[in-house]
Amino acid sequence: MTSMTARSLYPLVCDPECTVADTVRAGALRAVLDGSRDPKAAQDGLDLLRKRIRTWADGERDRFAALAGTAPAGTGLHRSAARVLLQCAPLALVSGAWLSGSTGMATADEPTALAALTLYASDVGVGRPYRSRGDAFAALLRALDSAEYADPPARTALDPRILDSSFELPSLLLLFGRMAEEFRPETAGADLCLREAGLLPPLALVRAVHGGEQRADWAALDPGAPRPLEPAGGLAGSAAVVETLAGDGDDEDSRRVLAGCRWAFDRLVAWSQEVYRFAGDIARPEQQAAELIRLRAREGSVYHHAFQLAGRPLATWLAEARQDPYPLMSALAASRLVRPGQPERSALVTGLVGERGAMFRVFSPEDLSVLRQWIASLPARDGTGTGGDADTTVEAGTDTGAPSGAAAGPGAGAGAVRPVPALPAFGGGPDGQPPRDLREAYVLLQRRTQSPALRSWAVSYVHGWLGRARHRIDRSALPLPADWPAEGLRPWLAAQHDRHAEEFAQNREDELPTREQLIDSTVQLAPLTMIDGGWLQGFTDYRLASSQVGYSLFETYWDELGNGLTALNHPLIYRELVEGMGVGLPPTGSAEFARWDGFQDSSFELPVYWLAVGRFPVTFEPEILGLNLAMELSGVGGTYRRARLGLRKHGFSTRFVDIHNTIDNVATGHSAWAADAIDSHLSALPVGGPYRQEAWRRVREGYRSLNPPRSFPAWLADRRARLAARPH
Known part of the structure; x- marks a missing residue:
């Protein structure tokens, strides 16, 4: 990027596969956070600043609510409230979305990341579709007939009724969230500011006009309020994130949290003041x-x-x-x-x-x-005006009309009190180099932020891997049927579970691995299992995490990381198992882990595929759905039970396999969710034509990609697929 307005940045940072963060220079973006236009805020500590935010927000909501009593009555008042509501849309439609990158596989077992994931899970309404805070705001837009540009949220940038300034805070905050490793403290501080402020002040006018009509879930619209049936969130959840991050308040993280909080308060105040002026103007005919x-x-x-x-x-x-x-x-x-x-x-x-x-x-x-x-x-004329009773009929065809549906470009609406400057030019950084080998790719792909070179490498790797999965798939023993079953996948799923159980019963007496074999296989699986759920990290995106197809995938990811609890965190449980075998491993996200000489190079092939494909939840959605089904079903009923026998025989903990054999179950667990997600995806496609069959073909390839063929012809298919995917 060389120069960009907040409005033009907004749809880019809303993209689930956002690329704009790839070339951002963190130093230039950090300059945006420096300083405050409020001298008092610049001197406050965090506790005092939080108090000032609360006091300001309460007073500002009262100011907006009072406008309802001064505006003209009737439909004009309702129209004014709807226009004020739209100014909140860019921020409220993505409420909490800046936390979507709070966890990556490199931080999947860290207390701060898990606290942030818990807060985020509350915001998206984990476990239920269309239950995010943003969905609640979209419902209010629909109730007030103002939702023309609301779906997806990125479309609000095209709405000419929304002021340019309404995009400043959400655009930059979303960008900070996309660069989670660089801006975690600042993002946490900004999030704390918004939770402390609570319900956006302009919404007080909307509530005063429409509140009695029960058209909104006001608790969901207040980011500081906890949500019934959701994980601990709201202001308490945000404060917990800051507490785990900032510690005793004397370290660098504390300073950066405070800087983020001050910046967000400064922007929130400026925006609210502008919307207040706009609201006062727009109420007049x-x-x-x-x-x-x-x-x-x-x-x-x-x-x-x-x-x-x-x-x-x-x-x-x-x-x-x-x-x-x-x-x-x-x-x-x-x-x-x-x-x-x-x-x-x-x-x-x-x-x-x-x-x-x-x-x-x-x-x-x-x-x-x-x-x-x-x-x-308008006041009546005094009798001197022209044309008082003149014939004013103009026949069709006269050169006085305008095309139907005319609209000005974004930002042209009245009430734009000040021009919004372009954002600083924070692009043009080094492109970076692609990974030298799989071990380096493993480290780099665990981070949320990536370079264009890494992105290109990851796409190529995924295409090659899928090329192998595609090789002679119709001649393979793939259990998925050639066509998507009309009755959905649940009956097929039950049949597969029965098959796993039968195979376990038949092989129960087979010789179990020796202690040395068991330890070696467990250790070689560590690069894979330490990133449990890595193929789903793209479905932490705000819009996908609450969608009809993606909500169960996000809930699966949430489960894999222990629902925010270290005691249930799968990577930590597996690490404890390995340590119980007498093997100490470096932190998963470190270069030392990837370079540890106890791992074979081949142990990184599948984990790198997981991490790579997980970055592209839209591009490779059908393939990820198929992979997810294969992964969740792979051990249930058979493999996990056999692994338990081996672990018990040699005196090791069986907790990891026990948990997976229950939460992956085919009735109410991850396997069932995986099947339902595929059924939901396929059901939305036309029955006739090639679209549904093409999607099912890709789902089958994704299913096989968990264990693609390794023959020489399959590797040639890998190479051909990579070459075919290169941009021309």
Whole structure:
């Protein structure tokens, strides 16, 4: 990036496979956090700053609520509240999303990361689809007929009714979240600020106007409030993250938490003040009409050269109205098109917009209501105005119309009190180098932040791996049927579980591995098992984590990491097992772990695939769904039970396999969720045509990718797939 506005950055950082963070120079972005425009805030410690945030937010909500008593009654008040509601959309639709990168495989067993994951799980409503805080705000938008740009949240950047300044805080905060390793303390501090502030102050106006209608889940809209049935979250959860991160308040992390909190408070105050001014303006009929004319001016000027208004072409008036619509409004008010105080007799909103009028369907019903209210608010003429009773009928075809559905570009709405400057140029950093080998890739891919070179390498690796999985798949013993079953995968899943149980019973008396063999196989699986859930890390993305397909995948990830508890954290439990075998391993995310000479190089092949494919939850969604099913089903009913026999025989803990044999069960566990996610994905595709069959083909390849063939022809297929995937 060289120069970018907050509005243009917003959809990029909302992307589940966000690339914009790849080239960001952390130092340049960090400069955004330096300093505060509020001298008092710059001197506060964290406790005092939190108190000031609470006091300010309470007062600011009272200010907004009071506007409901000063605005004109009727539909104009409801329209004003809806427009104020839209200013909250860029932030509220992604409430908590900046925590999506709080855990990576390198930090999957750290207390701070687990505390942040717990908080995030509460925000997304883990275990249920469409239960995130953002979903609650989208429901309110729909209830107030303002959701045209709400899905996905990135589309709000295209909504011309939203001020540019409404994108500043969420865009940068999401970017900090995408660079979790570099900005973890600052993100935690900013999150604490927003939780301390609670319900966004402008929403107090909306609540005052609509609160009695019970149209919103106000607890979900308040990021500081805990949520029923969810993990510990809200302000208490955010404070817990800061506590585990900042310690006694004397270290560098504490300073950075405070810097993030100050920055977020500074931006929140500035934004709220601007929205308050906007709210005061938009409540007036003339301001609503001015905004509407500004939005329509650009396109309308193309069609208005022949029509004269006060001695000038209307096209000229409209060109000027893009910056200042009031002169045009004054001219209209004095013209034969408008009869002040009498909208029912004004051609601008009657004959011109009728089915034979030159502006038929140019204005929406809501637009016409705005214009009628403005005309009704105009004082009656003193009798000297022109055209009082003149014929104002304009036939269709006259050069006075504008194309239906015209809209100005983003940010053109009235009420933009100040121009929003472009963000600093924080791109152009070094591209980096691709990994030298699988061990280096293993270390790098555990981090959330990546370079373009690493991203390109990861895509190539995934394509090659899938090329092997695809090789002669129809001639393999793949248990998945050739076509997706019409009844879904649950019956198939039950049959596979029965097969696993039968195989276990038949092989129960087979010789178990020796102690040395068991220890070696357990150790060689450590690079894989220490990143349990790594293939699902992309589904921690905010939108995917609460989607119909992705919510169960996020819940699976949440389970693999122990639901925020170190005692249940699968990587830690496996580490304890290895240590019980007398083997001490370095931290999983360290280079020392990857370079440990007790591992074979081949032990990193599958883990690197997991980490690589997990970065692309949209590009490789069907393949990940298939891989997830294969992984969750692989040990249930048979393999885990046999592994338990071997561990017990040699006196080792069986806790790891015991947990997996229960939580991966085919009735209510991960295997069942995996099957349901595939069924949900396939059910949404057309029955006829190639789309569903193509998706199922990819699911099958993903299923086989857990254990692809290793023959020489399969490796040639790997190479061909990589070459075919190269950009041309």
